Amino acid sequence: MTSKTAVTAAPIAPVLAERWSPRSFDHNYELTQHELLSILEAARWAASGNNFQPWRFGVAVRGSKEHATVAARLSGFNAAWAPHASALIVASVLTHAPDGTAYGSGQFDLGLAVSSLMIQAHELGLHAHVVGGFDRDALKVDLGLEEALVIPVLVVVGRVAPAEQLEGPAREREIAPRVRHDLDDILLFGKP
Ligand SMILES: Cc1cc2nc3c(=O)[nH]c(=O)nc-3n(C[C@H](O)[C@H](O)[C@H](O)COP(=O)(O)O)c2cc1C
Numbered sequence: 351m352t353s354k355t356a357v358t359a360a361p362i363a364p365v366l367a368e369r370w371s372p373r374s375f376d377h378n379y380e381l382t383q384h385e386l387l388s389i390l391e392a393a394r395w396a397a398s399g400n401n402f403q404p405w406r407f408g409v410a411v412r413g414s415k416e417h418a419t420v421a422a423r424l425s426g427f428n429a430a431w432a433p434h435a436s437a438l439i440v441a442s443v444l445t446h447a448p449d450g451t452a453y454g455s456g457q458f459d460l461g462l463a464v465s466s467l468m469i470q471a472h473e474l475g476l477h478a479h480v481v482g483g484f485d486r487d488a489l490k491v492d493l494g495l496e497e498a499l500v501i502p503v504l505v506v507v508g509r510v511a512p513a514e515q516l517e518g519p520a521r522e523r524e525i526a527p528r529v530r531h532d533l534d535d536i537l538l539f540g541k542p
Pocket of ligand 1: 481
C-alpha cells in the first residue's frame, strides 16, 4: 500500500504524521470497552472556551438500534462505507451557554475534542474518519436530541481493512498518498 505517512518539512509527532482517514474498515471488529472509554476520555480532556465543554457524544456501535438510525441518515457515498466500521459517533455541540447567551466557539471546541478522539484512536491502533455528509437536521429529530444541540459531524471509528475491499474510485483514493497545501501557501507571515 502507498504510505499514508505525512511528508513533513520538519519532524512532527508520529501519531500526527501517521493518522489518516480510511474508508475501508474491518466489517467484524468490535471496539472493546477499554477502547471506547479511552477515545471518549481523550475527547473529554480537550480544551474549550471558559472550560464550558459544550460537546456531547453519542456512541452507536454496529448492530445497535442507534447505529441503524445514524446509518440511515448518511448521504450517498458515505452510506456505502461508513456503516461497516465498528462505531458511528455522533459529535454534537451546545449552541448556547447555560445563561442563554449564544456560544460562539462551540464548534471550535468540538473540533478540538474530535481531534483528540481521533489521535487517541490512532494511538490504540484504530482509525477514525470524520464525516460531514449526512442529514444532520433529520438525525437530530430521529435521535430525539434537545433543541440546543447541533450535530456538525459524525466520527467513524474502527479497525482499518485492506483497500481491496473497496471498489473503483474509492479504492484509488484509499491508496493515494495524503496531500496538503505547502506551508508557504498557508503561512500569512512569520515564515520560519
Ligand atoms: C468537517 C469534515 C467533514 C468531512 N466529511 C467527509 C465526508 O462526508 N465523507 C468522507 O468520506 N470524508 C469526509 N471527511 C474526511 C476528509 O475528506 C479527510 O479528513 C481529508 O481528505 C484529509 O484526509 P486525512 O484525514 O486522511 O489526512 C471530512 C473531514 C472533515 C474534517
